[in-house]
Amino acid sequence: MIDRSYIERILKLNGLGPDAPDEEIKSLLVSASWHEKDVETALVVLREDSDSNQHIKSVHQVLNTEDKINYLDLQSLLGINVDVKSTPYVVVRNQTQALKAQIFSILVIATIISLLSLIGVMWFFKIGFFYDSL
Numbered sequence: 001m002i003d004r005s006y007i008e009r010i011l012k013l014n015g016l017g018p019d020a021p022d023e024e025i026k027s028l029l030v031s032a033s034w035h036e037k038d039v040e041t042a043l044v045v046l047r048e049d050s051d052s053n054q055h056i057k058s059v060h061q062v063l064n065t066e067d068k069i070n071y072l073d074l075q076s077l078l079g080i081n082v083d084v085k086s087t088p089y090v091v092v093r094n095q096t097q098a099l100k101a102q103i104f105s106i107l108v109i110a111t112i113i114s115l116l117s118l119i120g121v122m123w124f125f126k127i128g129f130f131y132d133s134l
Helices: 004-013 022-031 036-047 071-078 089-125
Strands: none
Touching (some): 022 036
16 A cells, blocks of 8 residues: 555655655656655645545555466566466476476486495395305
């Protein structure tokens, strides 16, 4: 939620008052990397009647929701450039199959190495079918 006192503090720190023209406030908040919709919300909060108990929430406030976050919103929240590409189902299926093949090949190679090691130890100590009874 965008609080009026928070916006007034930001404006005061930057040498503006809450009664400054909207264009100056917009330019200040945009230069501070605020999202355009949040700037509009901040202006509404500054201009609202302070006696009413009406609260205005930020458009980009992340709550417990099932909706996906737009990459532009994520970019404005994180403050970095975000390049999100959705992965098609075919690619995910191919990656899953490749992972299963890798796990299977690791198990086969580990089994072969352990059997060869066992046969080598049996040969070295002359036990098992390498045992000479004569």
